[in-house]
Amino acid sequence: MKYTGQREISLSEEELRRYNRQIIMPLIGIEGQKRLKDACVFVAGLGGLGSISSMYLVAAGIGSLRIIDRDVVDTTNLNRQVIHWTDDMGKEKSVSALEKLKRLNPYCNIEAITGSIDDLESSAFIADASIIVDATDNLETRRVLNRVSLEKSIPFIYGGVDGFSGMVTTFVPHETPCFDCLFPFDIKKKGAIGVVGPTPGIIASIQVMEAIKLILGIEGTLKGRLLYFSGIDMLFREVKVEKNPECPVCSRYRAGL
Amino acid sequence: MAARDKIEVVINGVREVVPKDITIAGLIEIYNERDGGLIVEQNNRYVFPQRYGSTIVKQGDRIEFINPDFGG
Ligand SMILES: [Zn+2]
Numbered sequence: 080m081k082y083t084g085q086r087e088i089s090l091s092e093e094e095l096r097r098y099n100r101q102i103i104m105p106l107i108g109i110e111g112q113k114r115l116k117d118a119c120v121f122v123a124g125l126g127g128l129g130s131i132s133s134m135y136l137v138a139a140g141i142g143s144l145r146i147i148d149r150d151v152v153d154t155t156n157l158n159r160q161v162i163h164w165t166d167d168m169g170k171e172k173s174v175s176a177l178e179k180l181k182r183l184n185p186y187c188n189i190e191a192i193t194g195s196i197d198d199l200e201s202s203a204f205i206a207d208a209s210i211i212v213d214a215t216d217n218l219e220t221r222r223v224l225n226r227v228s229l230e231k232s233i234p235f236i237y238g239g240v241d242g243f244s245g246m247v248t249t250f251v252p253h254e255t256p257c258f259d260c261l262f263p264f265d266i267k268k269k270g271a272i273g274v275v276g277p278t279p280g281i282i283a284s285i286q287v288m289e290a291i292k293l294i295l296g297i298e299g300t301l302k303g304r305l306l307y308f309s310g311i312d313m314l315f316r317e318v319k320v321e322k323n324p325e326c327p328v329c330s331r332y333r334a335g336l
Numbered sequence: 337m338a339a340r341d342k343i344e345v346v347i348n349g350v351r352e353v354v355p356k357d358i359t360i361a362g363l364i365e366i367y368n369e370r371d372g373g374l375i376v377e378q379n380n381r382y383v384f385p386q387r388y389g390s391t392i393v394k395q396g397d398r399i400e401f402i403n404p405d406f407g408g
Contacts, residue, residue, distance in 0.1 A: 126408045216408035239405035246405050262404060263385055266373030272407045279408070305375075305382065307402060318375070318402070320382040 088113040088142075094186055098140050111295045112140060116186075118294045119143035121208035121233075123196055123224055125172040126150075127279030128238050128286070129214030130162035135287040136212070137180045137187045141294075144180070145204055147192045148172040159276035196220050200227060210290050211235045214283065218266060222328075225250070225258035229332045236289050238282040242273050243310030245282035248320070249289050249301040252332065260323035261305065278310055343395040354393065361388040363399065375402040 090098070090112060101107045120141050122133045125148035133146055152163040152170050167175040173191040180189050192204065197220065199205055205227050213236060215221055221237065228235035228250060235250040237258060250257050285306065292300050305318045322329065342353045347367065354363065360376055360383055376383040377400040383391055393399065
């Protein structure tokens with residue numbers, strides 16, 4: 080990613096212990112752990128997906144995390160949005176999440192905002208991130224994230240859930256298709272959708288696995304592969320996806336405009 | 337065996353007999369798959385929506401209609 084090895088990153092004794100089970104893997108090592116510390120990940124949304132992705136990212140020792148959500152915690156969130164607890168009801172989700180994440184790992188520098196992602200489209204809050212992890216709950220906001228991803232050349236890890244099903248893929252600007260290549264259609268708003276907690280748990284965990292691998296430069300990611308999961312059949316399957324030559328969104332950036 | 341003007345394909349894991357030379361668009365119509373917002377996979381490859389009308393389904397093809405997930 081944007082890690083160049085030029086910025087001096089050091090790990091304290093306490094951090095070396097904390098991340099020991101990662102560092103002892105040859106694939107990661109101290110160098111890899113420094114890369115994680117050097118990374119800045121933007122998690123878009125703090126619902127079912129964001130609950131899990133923000134916790135795993137912070138626990139893994141990502142150096143900087145940026146989180147955003149516009150909502151407050153509601154009773155109906157609690158079956159799946161496990162970063163928010165019963166006594167958080169009525170609290171801003173960004174505040175509720177920030178409290179837990181700071182306690183989970185004080186070595187992570189976390190910035191939290193309550194607000195709409197649409198208003199941040201051109202802000203440094205997203206633009207400076209090395210990776211965008213999608214945890215939104217609608218198509219429109221994902222299109223905004225896709226534009227930022229293409230504009231600023233930031234990998235964008237899409238995840239979505241519905242009921243017992245979910246899907247995930249990694250968009251890398253100029254290399255893979257973009258979000259709009261895959262989803263060039265509009266859908267009717269469905270209102271509240273049902274979700275069991277493990278579905279976002281599974282999908283967000285895969286998204287974080289992707290983020291960690293991208294940061295560490297480990298191959299075998301979901302670039303050009305849409306992975307989908309059915310909890311009903313307990314099956315993972317994948318579809319190979321290519322750039323849509325007629326995609327009006329990424330074709331603009333392909334032309335270098 | 338399917339008749340001469342029919343082919344056998346597998347749609348969402350189920351064996352089906354459909355007209356020969358049918359397109360993806362034709363299949364979507366027959367199977368009345370959701371109003372918009374659909375991913376179509378032909379032999380593990382994503383089919384772009386703009387090609388539904390020109391993509392012919394062949395004997396033995398595996399087609400999946402997938403409803404995308406946009407919840408969070
Ligand atoms: Zn595109």
